[in-house]
Amino acid sequence: MTNAGTMSNNPQLNKNGQLQHLLTTEGLPAPILLHILDTAESFVGVTERDVKKVPLLRGKSIFNLFFEPSTRTRTTFEIAAKRLSADVVNLNIAASSQSKGETLLDTVDNLSAMHADMFVVRHSQSGAAHLIARHMRPEIHIINAGDGRHAHPTQALLDVFTIRRYKSDFRNLRVAIVGDILHSRVARSQIHALTTLGVPEVRVIAPKTLLPAKVERLGVHVYHDMTQGLKDVDVLMMLRLQNERMLSARLPSTEEYFKYYGLTQEKLALAKRDAIVLHPGPMNRGVEIDSAVADGKQSVILPQVTFGIAVRMAVMSILAGS
């Protein structure tokens, strides 16, 4: 539940309580999350037509600002923008002015001088999207496409959208998030979205070295053992083992990780028989997930990608209309 006080303090909402930027799922009221999911439902129909396009954002310019490598997220944002008839410009920052020393805010100022209406930002620093949102004129909308270890709200929204498609009611689900919680902005955004939508039991399953301190404060149940953690679970949300974010050796080896935390058919059998398996991609097969599970009939990993486009179309059109 929310009240006027938290609404006005939320940098994502305008004074009418409408979504102005999408920076994090933390603190977003359930009605806003549900409005995004419901709108995305209509866009799924659009993406299944012969003409997969609507004229909603015709004449708007959307800049994809990726300071960190990404294939799927950048591509699905690009497709989403194009299916809304927006003009989309992709900036590969590693190969641009930032390598010549330009600051982040100078970069976005220059782009907004080109009449940008919306920025989709991915950055390795937590808080980068917030910084840009505070800096820009209010009519320019910011979508956080992943900032450091902090948040990745559209991924979490497409995950809950996928869950709702296969499991109708959030209020009687047991969900387990498995793997590298410590480095995962996806896990943080998932936990906030799931708890706001009323999922009564969210578990995290990970070795102690891959859990943030005091993770229980997010309202999750902590398990270090898959056998206990997966019992009676409806939804398994696997995370990628983020080798590029490993500052020090937190694991003996990826083989040992697979032995204890890799999702195999045998471990999956501990969950409910109709449990579904999600993964945000890119997958490390044989590290956090076995190929037999990734390609198996309980996997909804490819539908997640398809739904990701509809969810991003919903977010973009709600922001542009606020």
Next chain:
Amino acid sequence: MQLPDAEHLLANLTERVRHDLGPNTALVGIYTGGVWLAERLHQNLQLSLPLGTLDVSFYRDDFGQIGLHPQIRPSDIPFKVEGSHIVLVDDVLYTGRTIRAAINELFDYGRPASVRLAALIDRGGRELPMAAQYVGTVLDVPSDKMLALEKSAEGKLSLSLYDKRRDNE
């Protein structure tokens, strides 16, 4: 003002549409009132093609002013639009902007052989060159009023008049 009986108008409309039916005629209702009417028409006319529904929110021309509608339902066209004779169904024909949006959306599903329009009420006030081929009745409604179709729990249709808060069809 005295409003006509919606059930009676629907009976009129049904007979007018029935007159022109062919094997390739399909009904498409526009949310919300138009879908209620189209469901009833579809049932009364025993059409072989399934009923289509449109939510024109993604095609409206006032997105820049009022943003996205707070509640959007998925559009669903469960038949081949290419070559079909489509009758769009809406409750109140007013400015014509909703019909413009609906025709644009329809063409993103394919190229129909023809599109006609059935409206329960034509209240005048057109801002675009739109006309309905089938009309339940023509009614003069003051421009500060909004005319809306309503459906009771038992499924009975009726008309109501409201003070207008913003331009709406």
